[in-house]
Amino acid sequence: MCSLGLRFVGHSTVRVELAGHAVLTDPVLTDRVSALTRVTPSATSADRADVDLVLLSHLHGDHVHLPSLRLLSEHVRVVVPRGAGDWLRGKGVRHVDELAPGEELEHGDLRITGVRAEHSGHRWGPRSTRGPQAVAMGHLIEGADRKVYAAGDTDLFPEMADLTGIDVAFLPVWGWGPTLGPGHMDPARAAAAVELIRPRVAVPVHWGTLAVAGLPRVPGRHGKRMRRLLTDPPHEFADAVTGATQVVVTRPGENVRLPGAVPGSS
Template sequence: MHPLGLRFVGHSTVRVELAGRVVLTDPVLTNRVSALTRVTTASTPADRADVDLVLLSHLHGDHVHLPSLRLLSRHVRVIAPRGAGDWLRSKGVRQVEELAPGEELVDGDLRITGVAAAHSGHRWGPRSTRGPQAKAMGHLIEGAGTTVYAAGDTDLFPGMAELAEIDVALLPVWGWGPTLGPGHLTPARAAEALELLRPRVAVPVHWGTLALAGLPRAPGRHGARMRRLLIDPPHEFAAKAQGSATRVIVTPPGEDVALPDLARGPRT
């Protein structure tokens, strides 16, 4: 049996099975997120079964989705960016714990380490000054001799080069709309991130799952562009990553990731 199991549930949601624990990143488990509609395979109860830990990278509505969190067991440990705990509890989310970049927590044989991210941490985005705010972050998930880097939403930042011995990097390569705001990786910038991170495997996420309702079916160039953006970014990322030491595994939303042998060998 492979020591690591990954399922790309969709958007930034990945089911990580490692060291006897089940982790869910930024769970989006419903068919609607505010004005966004899920345009791919619906999430199933199997995606959220037996979850032990939830890792929340930042407070944006497509990453901290309250209706999805309410679908999980009340006993799940919800790990939120430091400063977000009181707000989440006020919304009925139980078992909330806080973590900041550089801090660690342990669950059984699993260790979670907070990592910095270059992204807005405000609930309503970078231009708002009202409402909850907590620093955006990523996570290192370590156990059974394997390390997974869940980047959350981020642009490039120098500290990426300091994250050593990553086996699998879950890297965002687009978003849900026709354009990207600040604090995101495009396919080209995600390929640049590989040169800093040097993971053995990269799995592109944050693509092909959500879109503004009706936009993919719109006539003309706007609909055509959105339809392309629901498909092309991970393949553009894989093409730009050719020649690197990292194997890119493009996995459609709703499917298990076909992982190779992750036995550690010498790095070049």
């Protein structure tokens, strides 16, 4: 059986080792992202070692982070939502391919399928009309009889029920601030997504990694709320999930310890 290696690097960044390839989703590999700062241990060189495929879900700056992309080998294949390829090439990223929801591409022994996401695809957010825009998406990563779903940023949508046979689903359960804007799932909505998808394992992501610089240290209720939101959402998600799906809460920077019930887990 082929092993499936998974590491939650932080935020929406997951390292997937499958079928002889190392894949990164939405790589954020630095300690700062604009006004946000990393509140967990820094990403390491091992997180990006030997990566040969990058999957970008949408153009927001905490998902398409140009300084992080520049830390990777120039030979890495970068897959961006359809319509944003020229923009990314213009930023100096080489070997760019485009993908849209419903489309597939092959990468060696991997098959990557674009999946719908309910989220703004504009670089500067849902209210901007200037700058690059491309439809937001998630990804199915398939190889060696394993299927991994990386949702990117998304709210709940009914067609999640069409995603079948998922071994591991990486689902966002919060964000980086004290509130959530449109196009996101909180723990309860992420648990509802599990009910639709019914993966063998669900791993909560998009939590506990980034915060507005200084906010967690602010005295009073605002700082207290932010500190709670850096730790509680994945556990609230786990408590809300019912049924056969096993939830594996993994801290940013840690390997995902898959239960033995998932074939090929290591």
